[in-house]
Amino acid sequence: MAWQRTALTMAGVSALVLRHAGGDLARAAPGLLGLLGAVALLLVVDGRYLRTIRHVERGDAPLGRRLVRSLTAGCVLLAGGALVVVLAGPGGQ
């Protein structure tokens, strides 16, 4: 559930960025990509949960560095996109 909560938070931030961008497609790109990333994360973590259970039942370590890295990169990119959108000013006005 912690991953799902994080994906939902990411979707919320992306929606705010999207709203600030107005109707301008170029400015809307960071928000749209963030929303897509949040949806992709929601889909991926479902399978990951089942894999983690299988790993634990086998006695393996449930270490998933790739997803942790991807999420970090996604958040840093979203911050960069939000910064660009805010500096460009509100769209659609």
Added chain:
Amino acid sequence: MRGVDVAGLTVPRPRQPRLDDVGSAPDYRFTLANERTFLAWVRTALAMMAGGVAVVQFVPGLDALRHALGILLIVMGGLLSAVSYRNWERAERAMRTGAPLPRSTVPRLVASVITVAAVAALALTVVDLVG
């Protein structure tokens, strides 16, 4: 080779071994708890970004002040995301080697930034109401 540039010279930086190659796997509950801590920090970072965009959009007052406050929060959110990964890896490495968990000044820094941002947003709102 990876290295650090010092006055035009590239000084090699010792590479840390891969996480999987260090020590032995800790109890899976600790690994999962470390992951949940990382996710909680990422959510804090995302909340700071949301706060930054919201400040620019909704807080009344001078444009320059609103933007400065919003940009501060967004930049801090981005930095906090990156630092969260570093802290996750350091904690995982420490657990695998049996070393004490690393300490961090990040909670203090985050609390300070959020306090400053909240006070500034409150001041801008009150000034707008009074003026």
